[in-house]
Amino acid sequence: MTLTELRYIVALQQTQHFGKAAEKCFVSQPTLSVAIKKLEDELNVALFERSRNQVRATPLGEQIIKQAQVVLEQSHLINELANAGKDPLGSKLSIGAIFTIGPYLFPHFVPKLQKNAPAMPLYIEENYTAVLREKLRQGTLDVIVIALPFAEPDVVTQALYEEPFVVLLAKDHPLTKSKTINPRQLEKEQVLLLGEGHCFRDQVLDACPGLRKNIHQGNQTLQSVVEGSSLETLKYMVASGLGITVLPASAAKLADNNALVTRPFTNNAPQRTVALAWRASFPRHKAVDVLSQTIRQCKLGSAVKA
Known part of the structure; x- marks a missing residue:
């Protein structure tokens, strides 16, 4: 067996489609199919169940593919x-x-x-x-920048800075009369949020x-929660008068000050901890260290002591 064949079976497990797996591995579909069949013949086991509409790993195949990921x-x-x-x-350093x-x-x-x-x-x-x-x-990325909490076996995290959240409003919104915003004040507003899958949401x-409660209950007496695909989309929607939103302070700094204003939350304002994460084995x-020091130099929040 070869590392290339192991990459092929991992890709097929992830995509469950020969064509997509071949595309992911930058080879033709016949090349990938022949290589996987060759590996199955060598091991004398069926790694995948194949049907016209679906490809999925056999129970034994799942165990072998899991070990293949470790080998890779x-x-x-x-x-x-x-x-x-x-x-x-x-x-090269790959950063996400x-x-x-x-x-x-x-x-x-x-x-x-640089x-x-x-x-x-x-x-x-x-x-x-x-x-x-x-x-x-998988080793595709060397280091990632995420928000805590983040737990993963054999991965090290290092907190970099704390970043407060702020409320973004159109300049003529009634809440601009308040110097600070209490989270309860948002419950009767048209709140714009990122879609599911974003940890910031x-x-x-x-x-x-209160917003989470409204979403779960589907309370029609309150304004609905509108979802966007990015923070930039939400900012444009606020500028258009479609509602208000909550942003990390770094995103709010780039807002159009002629059309938008920000307000901090009241005492104990919500915030997030931005951190680096890398494999413990990364040599x-x-x-x-240089990456960590450089991000701290950007001063996007209150630095966390190293």
């Missing part, structure tokens, strides 16, 4: 060890960030990192926490439990 992670570690031995700041952090961090962070580590090429990606978690485990609902400690 370990093979990636060999490359990382070799690169770290050459120059920890001289080889959740959607509600990336757009507001990367424009400040990338130029500073000055702090000019010989280190970067790959950056924005995605959901769940996707970044999987890519970190859950953080807002935790900070404003390029110096690269992580």
Whole structure:
């Protein structure tokens, strides 16, 4: 068996479709199909059940594919060890960030990192926490920037800064008369939220439990909760008078001040802790240190002591 064949069966398990798995592995579908059949013949087991409309792993196949993922992670570690031995700041670093952090961090962070580590090429990606978690485990990403809590076996986290939440309002909204906003004041407003899958949505609902209650009860006597695909979409919707929203402070700083205003929450304002996460086995400690220091230099929130 080869590492390539192991990549193929992992991709097929993830996509449950030969065509999509082949596309993910950048090969033709016949190439992938033949390689997987060859591996099954070598092992003398069926790894997948095949039907016209579905492909899924057999019980034994699931166990083998799980072990294949471990082997691929370990093979990636060999490359990382070799690169770290050459120059920890001289080889590519792959960084991921959740959607509600990336757009507001990367424009400040990338130029500073290029000055702090000019010989280190970067790959950056924005995605959901769940996707970044999987890519970190697979070795596709080296380090990710997420909001705590974040728990994953064999993954190290380091808190970087605390970022408060603020309420974003159109400049003529009645709530602009208040210097601070109590979460209960949002319960009768048209509140714009990110869609499900965004951890920031859950953080807002935790900070404003009345909104979560309204969603669960489907209370029609209150204004509905409208969902958006990004914080930028929500900002435009607020500017158009469609409602109000809650943003992390870094996202609110870039709002159009001619049409929008922000208000802080009352005492004990909700906030999030932004952190780095990387595999405990990742050998390029110096690269992580430079990354951490550079993000802190961006001053997007109150720094957490290292």
